[in-house]
Amino acid sequence: MSDYLVRATALDGKLRAFACITTEIVRELSDRNKALALASAALGRTATMAAMMGVMLKGKETVTLQIRGDGPLGRIVATADSEGHVRGYVDNPLVELAPKDGIVFGDVEKLDVGAAVGDGFLYVIKDLGMKEPYIGSVPLATGEIGDDFLYYFAQSEQTPSALGLGVLVGKDQAVTAAGGFLLQLLPGVSDEDIDYIENQIRQFPHITSLLVQGYTPEEILKRLIPGDINFNEKVEIGFRCDCSHERFARGLLSLGAAELTKIMEEDKRAELVCHFCNEVYQFEEADLLELIAEAKRD
Ligand SMILES: [Zn+2]
Structure with a gap:
């Protein structure tokens, strides 16, 4: 049932x-x-x-x-x-x-x-x-x-x-x-x-x-x-958890260009885990570069 x-x-x-x-x-x-x-x-x-x-x-x-x-x-x-x-x-x-x-x-x-x-x-x-x-x-x-x-x-x-x-x-x-x-x-x-x-x-x-x-x-x-x-x-x-790749991307974006550049230089990638549901979201180099460019635009 x-x-x-x-x-x-x-x-x-x-x-x-x-x-x-x-x-x-x-x-x-x-x-x-x-x-x-x-x-x-x-x-x-x-x-x-x-x-x-x-x-x-x-x-x-x-x-x-x-x-x-x-x-x-x-x-x-x-x-x-x-x-x-x-x-x-x-x-x-x-x-x-x-x-x-x-x-x-x-x-x-x-x-x-x-x-x-x-x-x-x-x-x-x-x-x-x-x-x-x-x-x-x-x-x-x-x-x-x-x-x-x-x-x-x-x-x-x-x-x-x-x-x-x-x-x-x-x-x-x-x-x-x-x-x-x-x-x-x-x-x-x-x-x-x-x-x-x-x-x-x-x-x-x-x-x-x-x-x-x-x-x-x-x-x-x-x-x-x-x-x-x-x-x-x-x-x-x-x-159901309302987390998504996009939601976490917005979270990363809010860190600002400087912080994102630091993550990029140190790790080349980011892995985020939703603490509500343990879903893992991966952000590769290309994703980070895109976010950095977007952060700089804002
Ligand atoms: Zn979640």
Whole structure:
């Protein structure tokens, strides 16, 4: 099943829901970052959240999620747009820590993501096409990512929410399943419905175990929400980075003729790597000469 996201409403429009499968995206991010299990889990959970927050946006708007903890993983960054394109990276993809309960490696729920992230802050940066981006932040609650976003929604957006984010990594470090759900309760939901949802969440199996069994995002929401659900939208989501050779050429150009001439004289070429997706862009002698000529014209 390729990755997709559903957006739904229920309880007479008083509940907004999102659910997605992100296995392919997380696999791609894990491969591009050459990440081991812990980094795949942390980055995958963040990217899954970004996918859900991305589709809440409109047009050319984007959202960037940054987890900045003092743990060994360093920064975890994921960006998404309103069309479901997601990218992301983690500073230190090779971190390994002892599993939480000292048992079974291979079940990501035993991975100690909280310890690998550490203490710090969660930043939500929304580029809404205004002069300045919107930046919201909260201290990290546990560093387990899901808890941190729940805290963010409660604090910054004052929306009671229920959230599940999961990444399952196999013994061979390959991402087996990833996905998430988010329920947002608007004012006016009855106590009875709230009790029902809380109860379902309490006894809900981990989302990756459902995905491995073949549950779809739609079926996951049906298990959580009472009554009829209106599925308003199904969005295909996937990895995409907006870097390009041209974009990096413009970056080089901004260094100016003197600096470019220095690079030309010293190395005869330049190799640039997109830190978001690890794509490598080569600039040979002819490219550099052209850029120098262009820089001199400006
Ligand atoms: Zn890139």
